[in-house]
Amino acid sequence: MSATNDKETARPALTEPFEIGGVPIANRVLLAPLAGIGNWFVRLQAKRHGAGLAVSEMVSSFALHYRNERTLRELMRIHPDEHPVSMQLFGHDPEVMRSGAAIAAEAGADLIDINMGCPVPKVRKTGAGAQLLRDPDLALALARGAAEGSGLPVTVKLRSGIEAGDRSGFELAIRLVEEAGVAAIGFHPRVATKGHRGKPDYALARELVERIGVPVIVSGGLSSAEAARRAYEESGADAVMIARGSFGNPWVFEELTGRRTEPPSREEMVAEWLWVTDRAEEHLGAERAQRYLRKFHPWYVERLEAPKEVADELQRSADLARARELIAALGSPVQVA
Numbered sequence: 193m194s195a196t197n198d199k200e201t202a203r204p205a206l207t208e209p210f211e212i213g214g215v216p217i218a219n220r221v222l223l224a225p226l227a228g229i230g231n232w233f234v235r236l237q238a239k240r241h242g243a244g245l246a247v248s249e250m251v252s253s254f255a256l257h258y259r260n261e262r263t264l265r266e267l268m269r270i271h272p273d274e275h276p277v278s279m280q281l282f283g284h285d286p287e288v289m290r291s292g293a294a295i296a297a298e299a300g301a302d303l304i305d306i307n308m309g310c311p312v313p314k315v316r317k318t319g320a321g322a323q324l325l326r327d328p329d330l331a332l333a334l335a336r337g338a339a340e341g342s343g344l345p346v347t348v349k350l351r352s353g354i355e356a357g358d359r360s361g362f363e364l365a366i367r368l369v370e371e372a373g374v375a376a377i378g379f380h381p382r383v384a385t386k387g388h389r390g391k392p393d394y395a396l397a398r399e400l401v402e403r404i405g406v407p408v409i410v411s412g413g414l415s416s417a418e419a420a421r422r423a424y425e426e427s428g429a430d431a432v433m434i435a436r437g438s439f440g441n442p443w444v445f446e447e448l449t450g451r452r453t454e455p456p457s458r459e460e461m462v463a464e465w466l467w468v469t470d471r472a473e474e475h476l477g478a479e480r481a482q483r484y485l486r487k488f489h490p491w492y493v494e495r496l497e498a499p500k501e502v503a504d505e506l507q508r509s510a511d512l513a514r515a516r517e518l519i520a521a522l523g524s525p526v527q528v529a
């Protein structure tokens with residue numbers, strides 16, 4: 193057996209626990225931060241299906257600092273069964289980050305993650321997200337501010353660079369660990385200008401793993417359990433972070449943690465969809481929930497191969513009770529725990 197094979201066989205399985213800054217994480221399969229999606233019930237869903245940790249959608253440190261009511265009530269909502277949970281903040285002002293992180297800690301976060309990867313121009317224009325790769329000193333000050341304000345371990349999720357050939361994210365990750373005491377790096381080895389396209393550079397993630405002494409969590413291209421297992425091996429990372437691969441497919445966490453080998457039945461899918469619908473109503477009330485769920489419905493429509501008329505009506509209808517009827521008619525749901 194070659195040395196490489198020896199190293200690979202010695203690697204921990206995805207089911208093995210690890211720690212981030214002293215916080216125990218039950219396994220190495222995480223839910224990625226997802227803006228506009230990763231609220232408490234999406235995180236809880238991932239947890240129910242086996243994720244070791246779920247990271248919140250990105251939350252503005254300014255909205256927290258100024259105690260924006262909706263941000264506190266909705267984005268900072270944490271379910272008691274979610275822990276450990278990581279709240280992801282974004283921003284560009286260390287003092288504001290310090291106070292935002294303190295508020296996230298008060299709300300019950302176990303970890304604070306800082307977004308240094310968002311490629312969206314609206315965010316980058318403010319100096320936040322991936323733009324921080326251009327200002328490493330500010331990035332370090334933000335990480336220190338978050339740690340001081342919250343008293344919690346701080347992690348950072350970032351891209352490998354801004355444009356093709358740029359490795360500024362790789363370099364920044366090293367400084368964040370060595371100079372600001374960051375407890376783990378979520379590494380998305382695609383440059384910001386690539387958005388979510390193309391194959392991530394898992395070899396670069398491997399280089400980072402060899403360079404830093406804290407966990408590296410690889411993100412990007414993890415569209416299925418098989419893709420996630422491959423990326424885990426190729427990158428040598430300590431954990432994987434499932435993003436788009438979890439849309440309408442929380443069972444991916446069961447597959448990766450060895451709880452399931454068979455795909456879900458129609459009944460399970462319908463039951464899960466209704467569970468999500470119920471939680472959305474609990475979170476937002478019936479009227480806002482049905483609008484909010486327009487983002488979620490297509491994922492389940494596709495998995496269940498629901499007729500086009502049903503898909504269209506779910507997008508058009510403002511009536512949550514009608515949405516429930518349409519969903520339930522697609523199969524007899526089983527009981528969801």
Ligand SMILES: Cc1cc2nc3c(=O)[nH]c(=O)nc-3n(C[C@H](O)[C@H](O)[C@H](O)COP(=O)(O)O)c2cc1C
Binds near residue numbers: 226307380411
């Ligand atoms: C709709 C959507 C929202 C996202 N929101 C965030 C976010 O709030 N914070 C963040 O760090 N990354 C965010 N990402 C990036 C993902 O966490 C992940 O790194 C990216 O989708 C690559 O993984 P994938 O190719 O397996 O989907 C988002 C991605 C998508 C598709």
